[in-house]
Amino acid sequence: MLNSVVVVGKLSIRKNDQVQVIAGREKGKVGKVLSVDHVKGRVVVEKTNMMKKHVKPNQKNPQGGVIEKEIPLHYSNVLLYCTKCSKGVRHGSKMTEKAAKGKKGAEKKATKVRVCKKCDSSLEATA
Numbered sequence: 001m002l003n004s005v006v007v008v009g010k011l012s013i014r015k016n017d018q019v020q021v022i023a024g025r026e027k028g029k030v031g032k033v034l035s036v037d038h039v040k041g042r043v044v045v046e047k048t049n050m051m052k053k054h055v056k057p058n059q060k061n062p063q064g065g066v067i068e069k070e071i072p073l074h075y076s077n078v079l080l081y082c083t084k085c086s087k088g089v090r091h092g093s094k095m096t097e098k099a100a101k102g103k104k105g106a107e108k109k110a111t112k113v114r115v116c117k118k119c120d121s122s123l124e125a126t127a
Helices: none
Strands: 018-021 030-037 042-045 050-055 065-070 078-082 087-089 091-099 108-116
Touching: 018 042, 018 087, 078 108
Parallel strands: none
Antiparallel strands: 018 030, 018 078, 030 042, 050 065, 078 087, 091 108
């Protein structure tokens, strides 16, 4: 049971999203998602859940020493961060219509966006 893999469905948290940690020793911290593991249901958040690792001198690190790196959190311990509400919030999805780029015609394409349940503002990362 220790090494069993629990397959998690599609996660609504994606790379480069702003999230807030809601449980554990890092509770309350806000950071950017660096990576998402869909199979294990874990996310790596920037500057949270840091671990110190002692490394021997090698080709990549000739000096050796202690390095700090982020380790994954379970996705249930983070919420998407709403900049308008200034906190982690539950989210839903809405369909929005966008005009097709480069065309003068009235052709519109519907896209699904994540929205804050409290203030109804979009939570999509602007890159």
